[in-house]
Amino acid sequence: MEEKAVKFLHLDLKGIVPGIDRFRKYLQYFASLGYSGIVLECDCRIPWKCWEGAGEILFTKEEISSLAEYAESLNMEIVPLIQCMGHMEWVLKEEKYSHLRENGYYNDLCPSHPETVEKLKEWIDETFALFPRAKRLHLGGDEAWHLGSCPVCQAKITSDPLHRGKMGLFTDHISLLANYAKEKYSLQVMLWDDMFCKEENKLLLDEELKKLPADTIFVHWKYQTDAEESLAETAACNRIVWGASALRCSWQNHFVHALNFVHERFANISCWEKTGLPILHTTWGRPNNLWNPYGPWEALIPEFIAGGKGVKEVEKHPWKDFLVLMDEAVKACDYKKLENCLAEGEKLSCSDEWEEEGKAFFLLGLRYEILRLETKGHLELLRIRAVLEKYGRGDPAGCEKDYASCREKVRLKIEKWEKDLEEFWKRNSLSDFEEYRDLRRAEFFIAELFERKTDDKE
Ligand SMILES: [Zn+2]
Incomplete structure (x- = not known):
């Protein structure tokens, strides 16, 4: 029951972001709007030791620590988000890490490369050192578009005695990291659930999901109005479910417009409100690291209000x-x-x-x-x-x-x-x-x- 009032805000730092002092003020604003937590995706913006040589650094680790501490003093939980397979563009575009690309693609890590898991474990260690009071860790896991396409991964799939296909490759990788975070740091793991929802063989899915820690949260992201109907997809996973709206995500011809379509966002938030589920309101900064920045947070004031206070609040707003x-x-x-x-x-x-x-x-x-x-x-x-x-x-x-x-x-x-x-x-x-x-x-x-x-x- 306690989780019903959960309203988390996801901040994606790869987009346009404010400097540290303004960021602190924003945290104050977010708390005043009623958000109970922040999922912080630092992405390329801090100097990660395990990904040395990659990134467009904006903040020191000390600055991020001080932001986390400040958010906690405002009664907001901080959940760090790091990716563990797809959307690793900011790292994989670097020549230095090109050997970790799945079949040469910039967005996915190859789960079969021996260095991949070692790197990701280091990243979890580094993340926990940066957020030592974290109770949860979001491991990403969405949109691994090229999963299982390199020769090594393909050979693994073909020789799998259980014939689990790509899902076997995916869950072996994800569960290894989720269990590592759980066992070493007692972190409750959160995952985007789209890769699981796509699996048609529900019996296989059921077996495979047993490898994940029992309290893993599946975050079901749907950014259009069909959020509620789509919940059947994740119901098959039989997990704790949070819904994810988008206060901002890519919109029609987003690269030519400075202004996004506000009412599409209100409709999406409203859909999630009706489900009564805990909600994570995502605020994407770019479609991915290789695409355009959407705009500053200042463009999203009505959306921030709608996510925190509810869509009813903006319906009464003078704007x-x-x-x-x-x-x-x-x-x-x-x-x-x-x-x-x-x-x-x-x-x-x-x-x-x-x-x-x-x-x-x-x-x-x-x-x-x-x-x-x-x-x-x-x-x-x-x-x-x-x-x-x-x-x-x-x-x-x-x-x-x-x-x-x-x-x-x-x-x-x-x-x-x-x-x-x-x-x-x-x-x-x-x-x-x-x-x-x-x-x-x-x-x-x-x-x-x-x-x-x-x-x-x-
Ligand atoms: Zn591979």
């Missing part, structure tokens, strides 16, 4: 109507709707500093969406004029001149936007500014628009 407008405008990629939404956004009232910054990011995001459409329009015009010119319809003294001056206006607007973006990043002490700005620039078609003149001369 309610604006959020509907914003979703509609961004989805429609409609200039007039976006302009209207921007005007409405400027009038939003804020009840705390988090909402102030959330509002500031929404305004920046809307300006970006508008500029993206404007630059796209200008680029289309340039291309059409180039074709017309070829057919003797050039007009350098007339419309070409007007278009050029319009383009100059857009260029200045972009300059101003980038300056405001940088200021926002600095004010909130956020990481990865250049990468984020350059990705947005790629969508402004900047090179094509403003460097065309030089190209022509060549």
